[in-house]
Amino acid sequence: MSGRGQGGAGVAVPEIRLADLTCSYQRRPAVHHLNGRFAPGSLTAVVGPNGAGKSTLLRTLAGLHRPDHGRIEGAAGRVALLPQATALDRAFPITCLDVVMFGLWADTGGFRAIGAAGRAKAREALAAIGLEGFEARPVGSLSAGQFQRLLFARLLLQDAPVILLDEPFNALDARTAAELLAMVHRWHGEGRTVIAVLHDLDLVRRDFPETLLLARDCLGWGPTAEVLTAANRLRARMMTEAWDPEAGPCTRPDAA
Numbered sequence: 001m002s003g004r005g006q007g008g009a010g011v012a013v014p015e016i017r018l019a020d021l022t023c024s025y026q027r028r029p030a031v032h033h034l035n036g037r038f039a040p041g042s043l044t045a046v047v048g049p050n051g052a053g054k055s056t057l058l059r060t061l062a063g064l065h066r067p068d069h070g071r072i073e074g075a076a077g078r079v080a081l082l083p084q085a086t087a088l089d090r091a092f093p094i095t096c097l098d099v100v101m102f103g104l105w106a107d108t109g110g111f112r113a114i115g116a117a118g119r120a121k122a123r124e125a126l127a128a129i130g131l132e133g134f135e136a137r138p139v140g141s142l143s144a145g146q147f148q149r150l151l152f153a154r155l156l157l158q159d160a161p162v163i164l165l166d167e168p169f170n171a172l173d174a175r176t177a178a179e180l181l182a183m184v185h186r187w188h189g190e191g192r193t194v195i196a197v198l199h200d201l202d203l204v205r206r207d208f209p210e211t212l213l214l215a216r217d218c219l220g221w222g223p224t225a226e227v228l229t230a231a232n233r234l235r236a237r238m239m240t241e242a243w244d245p246e247a248g249p250c251t252r253p254d255a256a
C-alpha cells in the first residue's frame with residue numbers, strides 16, 4: 001500500500017509510522033517502545049488512564065517533544081494540534097482574530113505577512129464555527145465552549161492533512177460538543193487523518209473506528225471493538241496501579 005492518501009480537500013495525507021518510539025521527561029519514559037501506524041485518512045481515538053502518555057504522544061507527533069528513542073516517519077510537515085485547553089494561558093491579551101490567525105503563522109512566518117486575504121480567511125473560519133462578531137473580543141473574555149470553538153476555527157484555517165486533538169470535547173455542553181464532533185467527521189470525510197485523545201469511551205465506540213489504548217506501553221491498536229475489550233481495559237488499569245511515577249530510565253537493552 002502506498003504511504004500517502006489524497007484528502008478530499010486536495011491535500012496529500014501521509015501514513016504516519018511509529019518505530020519503537022519512546023518519549024521521556026528527565027529520562028522517565030511517558031511513552032514506551034510504541035510501534036504502529038496511522039493509515040492516511042484514519043480516525044483514531046487515543047485512550048488510557050491519566051498519566052498514560054497520551055498528550056506526550058500528540059505533542060511528539062506535532063514536533064513539540066523530541067523522542068529519546070525510536071522515530072516517527074511521515075508526520076513531518078503539516079500537522080495541526082489542538083492542545084488541551086487547560087494547557088493554555090488565556091490571560092494573554094490577544095484578540096480572537098489574532099488567535100485564529102496564528103493558524104497561518106507556519107505559512108507566512110508572521111502577522112505582518114498575513115495580509116487582507118489571510119484576515120478574510122480567519123474571519124470566515126470564525127463565522128464557520130459560530131463565532132461571527134467575536135473578532136475583536138479578548139480571548140480571556142470567552143466561555144470555555146467559545147474558547148474551544150475558537151481553537152477549532154484556528155484548525156480550520158490551518159487546513160492540515162493531519163489533525164491532532166487533545167481532549168477536544170472536555171467541559172462542553174452537548175450542543176457545542178455535537179457541533180465540534182461534526183467538524184471532526186467532516187475532516188475525516190475529507191480524507192484527513194484525525195487522532196484524538198479522549199476519555200469518553202461511549203463516544204469512542206460510537207464515533208471512532210480505530211483506537212490506540214495506551215498505558216505508557218501500547219495495550220492495543222486497531223479496530224475500536226477489538227481494542228476496547230474488558231480484558232484490555234483491566235490491563236490498563238492494573239498497569240496504572242502498578243506503575244511508579246518516579247520510575248527511572250528505560251533499561252531495555254535495545255533502548256538508546
Ligand SMILES: Nc1ncnc2c1ncn2[C@@H]1O[C@H](COP(=O)(O)OP(=O)(O)OP(=O)(O)O)[C@@H](O)[C@H]1O
Pocket residue numbers: 025026030048049050051052053054055056057245
Ligand atoms: N513537562 C513535563 N515534565 C515532567 N513530566 C511530565 C511533563 N509532562 C508530562 N509529564 C509526565 O509524563 C507522564 C505522561 O503525561 P501525559 O500528560 O502525556 O499523560 P496523559 O495520558 O495525557 O494524561 P491525562 O489523561 O491525565 O491528560 C505523566 O507521568 C506526567 O506526569
